[in-house]
Amino acid sequence: MTEERFGGYNGKILRVNLSNGTVKIEAIDEAFCRKYIGGAGFVSYFLLKELEPDTDPLGPENKLVFAVGPITGIPLPGSGRHCVGAKSPLTGGIAKSEVGEFWGAEFKSAGFDVVIIEGKSPEPVYLYIHDGEAQIKSASGIWGKDTKETIGAIRDAENDKKARVALIGPGGENKVRFACIMHGLEDAAGRGGLGAVMGSKNLKAVAVRGTFKPTVANPEIVKALRKWMVDNLDKVANFSSFGTGGAMTYYEQVGNLPIRNFRDGTFPGVTNITAQAIKETIRVGMDGCFACPVKCKKVIEIKEPYEVDKAYGGPEYETLGAFGSSCGIDDLAAISKASALCNAYSIDTISTGGTIAFAMECFENGILTTEETGGIDLKFGNADAMLKMVEAIAHREGLGDILAEGSARAAKKIGNGAEAFSIQVKNLELPMHEPRLNKAMALGFMVNPHGADHCCNLIDLAFKDAGDTPSVTVSDAVPLGMESAPFDDIGPKKIALLKIVQLKKIIFDSLTLCQFLPYSYEQTAELTAGVTGWNTTVMEQLRAAERTMTMCRLFNIRQGLTAEDDKLPGRFFEPTTDGALSETALDPEKMETAKRYYYSLMGWDEKGVPTPEKLEELGIE
Numbered sequence: 001m002t003e004e005r006f007g008g009y010n011g012k013i014l015r016v017n018l019s020n021g022t023v024k025i026e027a028i029d030e031a032f033c034r035k036y037i038g039g040a041g042f043v044s045y046f047l048l049k050e051l052e053p054d055t056d057p058l059g060p061e062n063k064l065v066f067a068v069g070p071i072t073g074i075p076l077p078g079s080g081r082h083c084v085g086a087k088s089p090l091t092g093g094i095a096k097s098e099v100g101e102f103w104g105a106e107f108k109s110a111g112f113d114v115v116i117i118e119g120k121s122p123e124p125v126y127l128y129i130h131d132g133e134a135q136i137k138s139a140s141g142i143w144g145k146d147t148k149e150t151i152g153a154i155r156d157a158e159n160d161k162k163a164r165v166a167l168i169g170p171g172g173e174n175k176v177r178f179a180c181i182m183h184g185l186e187d188a189a190g191r192g193g194l195g196a197v198m199g200s201k202n203l204k205a206v207a208v209r210g211t212f213k214p215t216v217a218n219p220e221i222v223k224a225l226r227k228w229m230v231d232n233l234d235k236v237a238n239f240s241s242f243g244t245g246g247a248m249t250y251y252e253q254v255g256n257l258p259i260r261n262f263r264d265g266t267f268p269g270v271t272n273i274t275a276q277a278i279k280e281t282i283r284v285g286m287d288g289c290f291a292c293p294v295k296c297k298k299v300i301e302i303k304e305p306y307e308v309d310k311a312y313g314g315p316e317y318e319t320l321g322a323f324g325s326s327c328g329i330d331d332l333a334a335i336s337k338a339s340a341l342c343n344a345y346s347i348d349t350i351s352t353g354g355t356i357a358f359a360m361e362c363f364e365n366g367i368l369t370t371e372e373t374g375g376i377d378l379k380f381g382n383a384d385a386m387l388k389m390v391e392a393i394a395h396r397e398g399l400g401d402i403l404a405e406g407s408a409r410a411a412k413k414i415g416n417g418a419e420a421f422s423i424q425v426k427n428l429e430l431p432m433h434e435p436r437l438n439k440a441m442a443l444g445f446m447v448n449p450h451g452a453d454h455c456c457n458l459i460d461l462a463f464k465d466a467g468d469t470p471s472v473t474v475s476d477a478v479p480l481g482m483e484s485a486p487f488d489d490i491g492p493k494k495i496a497l498l499k500i501v502q503l504k505k506i507i508f509d510s511l512t513l514c515q516f517l518p519y520s521y522e523q524t525a526e527l528t529a530g531v532t533g534w535n536t537t538v539m540e541q542l543r544a545a546e547r548t549m550t551m552c553r554l555f556n557i558r559q560g561l562t563a564e565d566d567k568l569p570g571r572f573f574e575p576t577t578d579g580a581l582s583e584t585a586l587d588p589e590k591m592e593t594a595k596r597y598y599y600s601l602m603g604w605d606e607k608g609v610p611t612p613e614k615l616e617e618l619g620i621e
């Protein structure tokens with residue numbers, strides 16, 4: 001171990017124990033960094049190594065890990081990301097979430113690569129990390145405040161308007177099982193309940209500030225790749241122009257848009273809630289992350305009928321789907337209000353919308369009545385009812401207290417057949433992509449250690465002739481000279497593509513680099529070499545990503561998950577009630593066969609357990 005900084009890394013871990021108030025600095029060396037890369041790789045390594053089996057995710061023994069990678073904070077489009085992880089209170093397996101904004105770059109400038117937060121503070125606190133030091137400070141005065149008030153109060157207390165803050169609002173404090181960790185007011189480490197873990201530790205925020213410049217071994221290589229990306233910004237012009245959600249009308253036509261809790265197939269109101277509609281009506285600007293000229297985040301302003309504070313940003317695609325089509329709502333103001341409330345309270349928009357859509361379907365089937373909803377007419381399409389449920393969940397009031405457990409636990413409690421309407425994998429509510437249409441993505445949902453994760457996944461639609469939808473192209477989907485496969489296929493060639501695309505996403509999440517930027521496998525390896533000085537290759541990076549995926553699998557097995565948990569909700573084995581997929585459903589046997597083939601490609605046995613040979617090959621002790 002060495003304490004010197006080296007290309008792309010500070011070589012330092014900050015370890016904070018909130019139970020006894022200690023702060024320690026530990027060193028990591030270059031060999032360790034090369035093996036695990038950073039971000040998602042570091043988070044997976046420390047959680048696997050340091051958490052005991054049967055860890056209570058909301059107990060002091062759980063650990064919360066924030067990690068950056070070698071690319072974080074260098075002047076390059078897409079370099080403003082980092083990874084956060086812990087044992088998930090929602091899935092019981094690993095939760096790992098990537099997020100943008102400026103926090104990661106600032107944390108790296110503060111002199112660390114990783115912060116591991118252990119224990120539980122007896123009182124509410126926040127952590128302030130700056131230029132190689134860290135202090136635990138009282139948060140008694142800000143516990144209970146929303147995210148905007150909290151950031152303002154911490155910046156005032158530190159007398160520093162430029163401090164970057166990762167934080168929770170009341171949703172995290174109330175341990176909503178799908179609470180997220182906000183970074184600023186627009187960006188969330190969204191999935192798996194990381195905000196509830198933070199709340200369980202009485203940790204309100206982690207504020208960072210630093211003046212160290214990131215180390216780069218060969219600035220010329222980085223400069224050349226930066227120039228290439230800037231010269232090729234037209235490849236992401238759709239994101240710059242609309243942000244996410246520009247293809248929603250097309251999604252509704254082909255069947256990719258979830259409608260009324262994945263039950264139905266037509267939603268004419270979709271044109272009211274697209275990114276184009278947002279641009280034409282409520283958008284007042286676009287925002288972005290550190291060093292990124294793409295600026296894909298919408299800034300909106302609404303005064304009536306719901307006032308929406310523009311500080312919380314506008315809804316991106318997942319949020320438009322979750323509170324919009326999946327709840328049968330085409331009221332853009334209501335969806336935008338729901339998005340802002342989630343950001344103020346720190347709850348995940350996908351799981352919040354998915355759980356409300358679940359409750360709406362229960363209500364329409366008489367499983368929930370106005371007696372349980374407190375008089376709320378919780379039917380699909382009722383925007384006011386949806387907004388009341390967002391409030392109720394964040395504050396754990398009435399039915400909201402049950403829904404705050406996530407749709408799977410809520411369904412068990414509600415009973416009477418409610419489980420059929422809980423649309424999740426490993427208790428994580430599905431994101432806004434249709435498994436019936438995207439069969440490889442459906443398999444990705446099944447086997448992903450996080451549950452239904454769309455980020456570390458392949459979108460089959462990329463293999464379909466997408467007409468004038470420019471962000472979806474076959475050439476982007478088939479890398480490294482691999483063979484293509486039909487878009488509706490779930491045979492071995494498609495599964496091999498799923499694996500290689502998943503590994504690319506993990507490479508990006510480890511480096512840490514935004515997945516929206518079209519750096520190729522080769523450019524990513526070149527970039528890593530430029531920053532670190534290593535003579536690295538695409539193959540070395542793929543192996544590191546496979547190591548990370550395997551460590552996540554091992555983590556889940558140790559925490560009690562099995563192949564039985566790699567399964568889809570029954571709904572997807574039946575068609576939608578109407579629309580493009582009214583005669584299309586997944587075949588359970590074919591999906592089971594695909595799962596077995598995926599296991600074999602990953603070097604996992606028929607029970608989904610990594611073989612000793614695979615562990616030896618990847619160097620996992």
Ligand code: SF4
Nearest residue numbers: 288289292294296514
């Ligand atoms: S493309 Fe969008 S999300 Fe990605 S780094 Fe740039 S601004 Fe952030």
